[in-house]
Amino acid sequence: MLVDGAPRVACVTPARRVAGRTVTTVDGLPDEERRAWGDAFCSTGASQCGFCTPGIVLRLAALRAKGSTDVDGALLAHLCRCTGWRTIGEAFEAYGVDGGPRDLEAASRRAAIEGGVPQRVAPDVALGGGGFADDTAPVDALVAVPDGRGGWAVGETLTDARQAAGKVQGRRTTAALQHTLGVPEGDWDVTLRTTWVEPAYLELDASWCAPGREPATPLANGGAFGGKVASEAPAVARRLADEHGRAVRVLLSREDTVRLGPKRAPIAAGAGADGTGVVRVARTEGLADAVRAFAPGLTVEEVDVAGPPTSSALRAAGWAEAHVLLSGATGTTRAVRSPSGAVAEAEVADDLVRVRVSCGDALDDVVLRSYCIGATHMALGWVWSEGIAVDEAGDPHDLTIRSFGILRAREMPAVEVEIDHGGGEPVNGSDAVFAAVAAAAWIGEGCAQDWPTRRNK
Numbered sequence: 001m002l003v004d005g006a007p008r009v010a011c012v013t014p015a016r017r018v019a020g021r022t023v024t025t026v027d028g029l030p031d032e033e034r035r036a037w038g039d040a041f042c043s044t045g046a047s048q049c050g051f052c053t054p055g056i057v058l059r060l061a062a063l064r065a066k067g068s069t070d071v072d073g074a075l076l077a078h079l080c081r082c083t084g085w086r087t088i089g090e091a092f093e094a095y096g097v098d099g100g101p102r103d104l105e106a107a108s109r110r111a112a113i114e115g116g117v118p119q120r121v122a123p124d125v126a127l128g129g130g131g132f133a134d135d136t137a138p139v140d141a142l143v144a145v146p147d148g149r150g151g152w153a154v155g156e157t158l159t160d161a162r163q164a165a166g167k168v169q170g171r172r173t174t175a176a177l178q179h180t181l182g183v184p185e186g187d188w189d190v191t192l193r194t195t196w197v198e199p200a201y202l203e204l205d206a207s208w209c210a211p212g213r214e215p216a217t218p219l220a221n222g223g224a225f226g227g228k229v230a231s232e233a234p235a236v237a238r239r240l241a242d243e244h245g246r247a248v249r250v251l252l253s254r255e256d257t258v259r260l261g262p263k264r265a266p267i268a269a270g271a272g273a274d275g276t277g278v279v280r281v282a283r284t285e286g287l288a289d290a291v292r293a294f295a296p297g298l299t300v301e302e303v304d305v306a307g308p309p310t311s312s313a314l315r316a317a318g319w320a321e322a323h324v325l326l327s328g329a330t331g332t333t334r335a336v337r338s339p340s341g342a343v344a345e346a347e348v349a350d351d352l353v354r355v356r357v358s359c360g361d362a363l364d365d366v367v368l369r370s371y372c373i374g375a376t377h378m379a380l381g382w383v384w385s386e387g388i389a390v391d392e393a394g395d396p397h398d399l400t401i402r403s404f405g406i407l408r409a410r411e412m413p414a415v416e417v418e419i420d421h422g423g424g425e426p427v428n429g430s431d432a433v434f435a436a437v438a439a440a441a442w443i444g445e446g447c448a449q450d451w452p453t454r455r456n457k
């Protein structure tokens, strides 16, 4: 938001600090300016789920008003999980430029294929029109939040519900990242240990439901790359609405989502250049099958470890790890063919990443490119900087979005995306890019055993 015309981060600004001052949200921008930003973001692929962008639009509007062009610096106060930043800089440049004709239906189809759930592409999405779960909740609905004991605290307002739950504000911990699993015995060419990784989607799990009705979906404009597909928020909203005979909103805080939401499972593995190896992994339904189907030479050992929930629904879970291991073992960045049939290759340097992707009919180059850059950002973060600290009892200690290690705009290299226009049935391409970039980034790190490789540098 703008406070007396200056950009401020709304989520950490107490209401008392803006008493008597003028607050402008994205809806308060002059019509023409708002439309121009929506068009600029849409024509460059600078928004996907569109949750982070209303704030970013205001930040860029203020930057433009003062005549500065330091977009990456201006973005330091923001986080975008989807786009990988680069297209947001392009949107800044594209402000006021006519993007030309485009088939937004085809663009939305490509976005749905990449995001895994229906996802709309249109100028209003960047302006907050994505259709988020809590947007349509009635103002007099009860509010339910996790009570920290496996149940739900319900109150007339969010403040009441949180008080009833005894919610403690999360913070970044000083505890170090742990690699709980030990590398399997063997004479390996490479070994790798990863830790729990938070999907870190921006729009937290939410839903609402009226008694006897269908609950609002948390997947209206994106499924958080698998992070929210099994969200329990809708079922809880329905149950509590029926129980209370009133509409109920279910809202998870960031801390709740870190504790209760699915993580990428940690692995410890060794592999040889002949394609054999052993992958030890925190027991996660479906993960062993995903590894074996992709790389039959790898044996999977599932281990019970204390930790937050894990999921094989997360982007490229299991097979990306397998591709990384086998690439590292031979020391070559080879093309990866994903289970969906897409093929991707990547070259990674600190200032430039080149990716090539072949995933059937592109449908819309802008959207496909945006998802490939976003996947590059997520893969680099996974290898270089992301992870959450989990204690011996299995409780996560990194409870703020700042603490997950997501690469900032300033840390994100330029990305060149080459799209194969050979045609064919369109399939998901960004997951293959994710796996290809992770493998190339790891080889670039000399196949250092422990991820993230650059966390404390």
Ligand code: FES
Binding pocket: 046, 047, 048, 049, 050, 051, 052, 053, 079, 080, 081, 082, 083, 202
């Ligand atoms: Fe930025 Fe989704 S578009 S978080």
